[in-house]
Amino acid sequence: MADIRRPGLPTGVTTSDEIRSWCDQSRLPGERPELSDTAAVLVAAGFLTPGGRSILVRRISTGLPVPVLPGGFGDLRRLHRAIGQTEHQLGNPMMPSVVAAVMRNRLNGLYRRRDDARKTLVTAKGVFAGGTRAIRRERRENVYLEIEERERLFAGLMCTPTPNVNTTGYMRRAGTAAFDRLAGVVGQVAAKSGHAQAGEWASQILVPERGDAPTAPVGTPGTAAFVDGYETLLFVAAHFYDRIVRNPAWLSDHFEIQRTQVNLHAELAEIAADVIALRAVRIDLDRAKRNGGFDQSFAEHIDRRETTLRPVWTELLDRVQALGEVAAVVESAAIELRVLAEYNRATTIDDRIDALIARSGDREISVDNAKRLTEQVRSGEDQLRIYRDVLQGNIARISPAVPRELPARYEPS
Known part of the structure; x- marks a missing residue:
């Protein structure tokens, strides 16, 4: 059934059918920026317990700091993906030992980078309370995130929805210069070794296996591809959130009442929790059907349970679409506010022009005064010139042109 736009909405509103199509294809049209740190943290809050999620939302709502990474959480996702790909490559028993040694050394470097990121996020010095008294105070205020919840948050942030993380270039982005050096080192090892497959491994080391993720879409220029529809929906929701809060x-004061009516931070965190839970249930249902599908009654039971989950997915699509409507309305209102600001600025210019015209008489008087002052200064200059000539003559008289020599000894005549 076609999705009908409600009257009175801006033309840029995304419909539920469009979002459903994006999720079915696991791809968004156009280049999409990565999520902000706050949006990524709220999406990762879907992996926390309800208590930990409410604490994190409360911290963000009250302006308290949350853990961040210098390079952003998109790099953490690519780093995690690079580790998984390298481990998959090393799991192949046919890999030459000389190439495996180089890859294993690089994998250890990736492990260290991941451990450093974990320490930064879990410890979060300067973010969460460190002293006993400060911890007790934050616990009383219900804004202290326990260590266990921070570990879950870090695990969720390693799954941050990131565009085109499954494309062939994600390994290079994950390791940047490190993987560029890795390609060169593996090529040198392949040239020096006598293995026939070494050259092939050198060319394939930075390219994901086809069987690694058979359902993952291939990134194309001008699009943002994701692993599956669930990750696509998470990214779309967080993208709408960023468009609103940024x-x-x-x-502004115009939306002060609306900001008190809805907590966008809590909305995004709850959408993320529902999407993550639905994805986990669907994975379990697919596994159960795959393992016990030989039983007809059991397979029919699984199919019935899958049917009951379809309205949940539709509801999530509608919630994300409603978030997109808010983003479109706010952006439309921002344009109107800019127009009003220009009108106000034009009104101010008119007032300034009127004031200038009203002061034209004063300017004429000022011009006359300036002319009289100029004549006075000019006459004063003439007088000063006379005084200067007189003074110069006096100086000449004081200092004769021909110096006189005084006798070495004074003798009265």
């Missing part, structure tokens, strides 16, 4: 109009 818009100055949403933070």
